[in-house]
Amino acid sequence: MKKVLTGLIMLASILAVTDVSLTFYFQKLAYSAVQDLGTKTVDTAAKPAPESRQAHFPILVFHHIRDYQPSDTKNDRTFIIPPADFEKQLKYLSDNDYSFITISQLADYLAGGNDLPPKPIAITFDDGDVNQYTNAFLILKKYNIIATFYIFVNPIGVSKNYLTWEEVKAMSDAGMEIGSHGWYHLFLDKLSDGQELAEIDQEIVKSQAIIEQQLGRPVVSFGYPFGTYNDDVVARIKAAGYNSARGIVNGKTHRSDSLFNLKAYFITADFDRFINLVK
Template sequence: MKKIIISIIGIVIIMSAFTFNANAATSVKIPVLMYHRIETNPNVNDTWQIGLNEFKQEMKYLKDNGYTTLTNDQFYNIITKKASMPVKPILLTFDGATIDFYNNAYPILKQYGFNATEYVVTDQIGTSWGSSSDTIRIMNENQLKTVANNKIELENHSTTHGHIANLSTAELTKRVSGATTKLKTLTSKPVEYFAYPFGESSNNFVNVLKSLNVKMAFKVGGGMATDSSDLMNMPRIAIVNTDNITTFTKKITTGN
């Protein structure tokens, strides 16, 4: 009887290991969404301003349809075949750390217990600019700390925004490492992921990021992320103000 039980246990262990390896070997395909501003009264002439009601509908769709919102490390481990993939994985990213994230997007994400990433331009923290009709305000340190303690990862978007891909090695190193240091000081957490300003990279930029131990960097466009995607030029799917729930569901299933 003991031999039979031991044999059964052995079979279960082998089957479990096989299942994990099979999952890890499955072709990976994950939508990475890129948002910018979530506004109660979006400017229809600004591609990057999404209405709050639309955002609520999109997040509810993800919740109702069983999507798993990943952390960056989970995403990285799945892409590099170090971990198995859940049935419906998705990575949510936001660029700019504007105040609308704190006021509008963050409460919805918190309501659903979603993971998300905010890419921060660190020299802009706590600043504001623009016109009286559209003042752009960036979250302050306390607001960033609040979201960072509630499943929102703060990652590197350089110290300054702009078309920086072709700057010198020294200048790129300064801007990337400066942002990393600032965010680590703010959150006491690792900062290992990067989003290119304007989605623009270069061979030199990639080499700088690698030298600074950045694990993965994200561009704009390119469809679904797969296990064959370039780790230093990972695709992201832009969610824009012309999207509705129909185009949203198409994007997260096809990448386009």
């Protein structure tokens, strides 16, 4: 295995100067090989078999971090948290010794990799709204908190309401995980046959490739747009090399066999509800 791994890393290094997309492919293979090595030759006596692993903690889902505007409807406001309220939530977690992990860290653990820190919690953001950079990122950095951002590619760098690639890169370089949330944010379970195959490929495979090209890092986490999927969608996500997919069904227990159906909670500005969810 070591020889294979060294070979892959060397090959990836050589390809790094020639072909970016192939390099990512080999980085992923090398990454898998490292995981493989870790589970088969290290710590096997001390850890339970991967299929028996589970973790119990909430994955939090945020959307807009900005002040309310008069035009925001009551429904809109369930997806908006004013920065001051967001900071209050993060300060609570920070003051109470939560350990912040990315979704790929959770996936790694459930697949038999590294242990999780004590009192873990995962913060995620959906959609790539620009205020996730202009407001949320500043507050995350202030408290030294890492999070996972699921972005959908189409509006990035195009719409003023969404992140630019420079902003996505800056967050990635600061330790934030960037996952794919598709290309056009479609109901993936509705795309299953005929000419729609090209569309589902764009949502799952091409979105991943573009983000990887922009960031220079593998993208291994997927967030289902609208939380919807079916068996075919899951198979395609696995085939593309993602190692987890997060839905929006409520729940705190994450198991090795639920990596492609990770449960999570939408977070609102309601602080009492927030406390009850994270306790």
